[in-house]
Amino acid sequence: MLGATNIVHAEAITIGIGHQSMCTDTYAAGIIVKELKLLEKHLPRSGKYVDVTYNLKWDDYASGGPITNQMLAGKLDIGVMGDYPVIVNGAKFQATKSLNTSLVSSTGYNLRGAGNAIVVPASSNVYSLAQLKGRSISTPYGSAAWGMLIKALEDAHISLSDVDLKNQAPSVGAANIATGKIDAHADFCPWSEIMEYRGTGRKIYDGSQTGVPYLHGVVVRKDFVDKYPEIIVAFIKAIHDAGEWLKKDPALAAAQMEKWTGVEKEVLYLYYSRGGHLTVDPTLKPQWIETLEFDHGVLARADLSPPLDFKEWVDDRYVKKAYAELGLDYAAQSKEIVDPLIANRDLPNEIWHAKDGILSYPTTAAFLKAAADFQATGVKINAAYVYDHDTGLKLFGTTAFYVRNKDGSYTAFLRKDPAETYAAKTGGEVSTFTEAIARQAI
Amino acid sequence: MIAQTVRAHWSLLVLTSAGLVVVYYGAQIAVLYFRLGHLPNYITAYDYPANVARIIRSTPAVSDMIPIILNEWIFEIGYMDYDYGHGIAEWTMGIPPSKLLMIAIASVLISVNALLWRTARHSCFHLERRSLVGMTGLGAVTVGLVSISLSWVVCCGTPTWIVGLALLGLDVGLAFALEPFGVWIVSVGFIILAMSTLRFASHNLTVQSAVRRTGLLPEIA
Numbered sequence: 001m002l003g004a005t006n007i008v009h010a011e012a013i014t015i016g017i018g019h020q021s022m023c024t025d026t027y028a029a030g031i032i033v034k035e036l037k038l039l040e041k042h043l044p045r046s047g048k049y050v051d052v053t054y055n056l057k058w059d060d061y062a063s064g065g066p067i068t069n070q071m072l073a074g075k076l077d078i079g080v081m082g083d084y085p086v087i088v089n090g091a092k093f094q095a096t097k098s099l100n101t102s103l104v105s106s107t108g109y110n111l112r113g114a115g116n117a118i119v120v121p122a123s124s125n126v127y128s129l130a131q132l133k134g135r136s137i138s139t140p141y142g143s144a145a146w147g148m149l150i151k152a153l154e155d156a157h158i159s160l161s162d163v164d165l166k167n168q169a170p171s172v173g174a175a176n177i178a179t180g181k182i183d184a185h186a187d188f189c190p191w192s193e194i195m196e197y198r199g200t201g202r203k204i205y206d207g208s209q210t211g212v213p214y215l216h217g218v219v220v221r222k223d224f225v226d227k228y229p230e231i232i233v234a235f236i237k238a239i240h241d242a243g244e245w246l247k248k249d250p251a252l253a254a255a256q257m258e259k260w261t262g263v264e265k266e267v268l269y270l271y272y273s274r275g276g277h278l279t280v281d282p283t284l285k286p287q288w289i290e291t292l293e294f295d296h297g298v299l300a301r302a303d304l305s306p307p308l309d310f311k312e313w314v315d316d317r318y319v320k321k322a323y324a325e326l327g328l329d330y331a332a333q334s335k336e337i338v339d340p341l342i343a344n345r346d347l348p349n350e351i352w353h354a355k356d357g358i359l360s361y362p363t364t365a366a367f368l369k370a371a372a373d374f375q376a377t378g379v380k381i382n383a384a385y386v387y388d389h390d391t392g393l394k395l396f397g398t399t400a401f402y403v404r405n406k407d408g409s410y411t412a413f414l415r416k417d418p419a420e421t422y423a424a425k426t427g428g429e430v431s432t433f434t435e436a437i438a439r440q441a442i
Numbered sequence: 443m444i445a446q447t448v449r450a451h452w453s454l455l456v457l458t459s460a461g462l463v464v465v466y467y468g469a470q471i472a473v474l475y476f477r478l479g480h481l482p483n484y485i486t487a488y489d490y491p492a493n494v495a496r497i498i499r500s501t502p503a504v505s506d507m508i509p510i511i512l513n514e515w516i517f518e519i520g521y522m523d524y525d526y527g528h529g530i531a532e533w534t535m536g537i538p539p540s541k542l543l544m545i546a547i548a549s550v551l552i553s554v555n556a557l558l559w560r561t562a563r564h565s566c567f568h569l570e571r572r573s574l575v576g577m578t579g580l581g582a583v584t585v586g587l588v589s590i591s592l593s594w595v596v597c598c599g600t601p602t603w604i605v606g607l608a609l610l611g612l613d614v615g616l617a618f619a620l621e622p623f624g625v626w627i628v629s630v631g632f633i634i635l636a637m638s639t640l641r642f643a644s645h646n647l648t649v650q651s652a653v654r655r656t657g658l659l660p661e662i663a
Binding site for chain 2: 021022062073096099167170174
């Protein structure tokens with residue numbers, strides 16, 4: 001496979017890469033690789049690539065659909081996108097007579113499907129999916145968030161005719177949530193968290209409740225990868241390096257990415273910190289292929305995707321080659337799956353202090369006490385993070401619900417209903433963040 | 443009759459056709475303004491010939507090449523929302539020459555019909571003239587709807603006329619159900635427009651020969 005013998009001496013190779021600076025989960029193969037020039041570091045410069053001049057063309061898009069269109073038009077060779085658009089990419093190319101793409105790498109995942117969510121206006125009295133019956137919900141039609149919404153409604157035995165489903169772009173949905181013009185909006189990362197961070201929205205449903213993993217991937221035009229396989233291997237090595245950079249200092253990485261993307265660092269930290277929503281991992285795990293097959297079924301049922309031959313489309317040879325050249329164990333890595341419920345069990349809660357940076361607290365009670373103290377003294381905190389008891393997901397402390405247990409300890413929850421169920425079981429008391437820190441101040 | 447009308451009023455025809463094209467795209471922006479509350483704040487021109495040349499070079503099969511070329515834009519007008527990130531395109535109106543051509547042809551047919559209607563307005567066939575005006579309107583609306591070229595952030599490369607219908611307030615499910623019939627709908631639109639043009643022309647011929655025969659307008663004859 002990698003033995004192509006094209007003579008490319010003295011050639012100028014243009015590499016068109018489509019990425020999304022407003023879709024967090026793509027950063028490890030997009031904005032980070034671009035800004036840190038990680039691809040340049042790994043591009044082949046020996047053998048048949050001696051004297052080659054590389055011309056890297058990075059194009060930023062708001063979603064995956066246009067990236068696919070630009071790949072079809074030959075303007076882009078590589079595309080980075082979420083699970084649903086990536087499927088449509090493969091299917092659209094396979095529907096042609098002469099063109100094809102290959103899924104060559106993942107960028108990252110959340111095993112439980114966090115990243116997509118349904119948000120209501122912060123002041124809404126809606127706390128559960130069941131309460132959305134007869135109300136209006138908007139979503140970018142055909143996106144991963146739309147797929148999650150369809151599955152969530154199905155699971156809750158709510159028919160599509162029971163809700164007023166509207167097709168809305170993320171920025172329109174977010175603006176409508178802020179002004180209360182829509183009852184709920186389902187969106188992909190990082191829109192729900194942006195709304196929560198800005199205090200305009202509150203999650204009532206997280207993608208993790210569907211139990212379907214949420215992942216992003218890298219697709220490459222087949223003619224490009226056949227001609228320059230070494231470049232794709234270099235690209236995957238760059239994704240790996242991006243992951244290492246993120247792990248090294250997540251707070252610094254978040255601040256840096258804020259400059260590049262304009263997305264608030266506190267939102268990005270929720271994704272990329274230890275215990276965050278996203279596990280950066282380029283390996284193409286068998287479970288991910290099963291997930292993509294499931295997602296394709298959802299799209300096909302809605303007539304939103306042509307058939308897709310996964311065996312022909314998924315090609316893990318390049319990611320394996322990249323791992324081998326980096327001296328890493330692909331087999332071991334591809335077996336490793338991070339489950340937030342287990343991995344985040346003992347992680348400390350955090351407060352992002354405006355001056356002192358990230359501060360850790362071993363218990364939720366200590367975290368709330370510190371938050372109360374900061375509030376009392378007027379100290380500015382950028383954000384606060386706790387973990388959902390049921391899923392292990394990292395949450396903004398300000399939007400979580402807290403159960404004060406009989407022994408004085410606290411348990412954090414993403415949603416009100418499970419908090420109430422837990423409180424009823426344990427004899428605890430449910431409170432919001434404001435109520436909980438008020439109690440600490442007494 | 444059609445050639446005669448075109449020859450007699452070619453400058454008016456060009457002017458009204460061009461005006462209709464401008465009105466058509468202006469109407470799309472107006473719809474977006476009333477639905478979403480923003481006027482466009484950016485415009486991008488594309489190197490269409492270079493892009494088409496690239497598509498031809500990079501697409502081996504001609505049958506694949508054609509639909510990709512038909513989707514290629516020459517202009518993009520849109521609204522960029524700077525409240526999020528470094529800005530995100532909230533909506534865009536892409537203008538592919540293929541759709542521009544369709545709208546231009548439809549506009550010419552509508553203009554020809556208007557000129558023919560003007561010539562026939564003194565005749566007695568009020569009912570027929572009214573139905574022909576109706577046919578022209580129906581054909582124009584049909585072609586116009588399928589030629590809408592709006593898009594916004596959706597992840598599956600939704601055909602732009604479907605997005606347009608959804609923006610106009612059509613139920614999302616219904617809009618998607620209509621998608622496979624796009625080619626048929628636009629074809630029917632053009633057939634209706636062309637038929638109304640031919641019918642107007644034959645009607646005017648009848649009027650003309652009656653005038654020639656009797657020296658009077660038909661209602662008097």
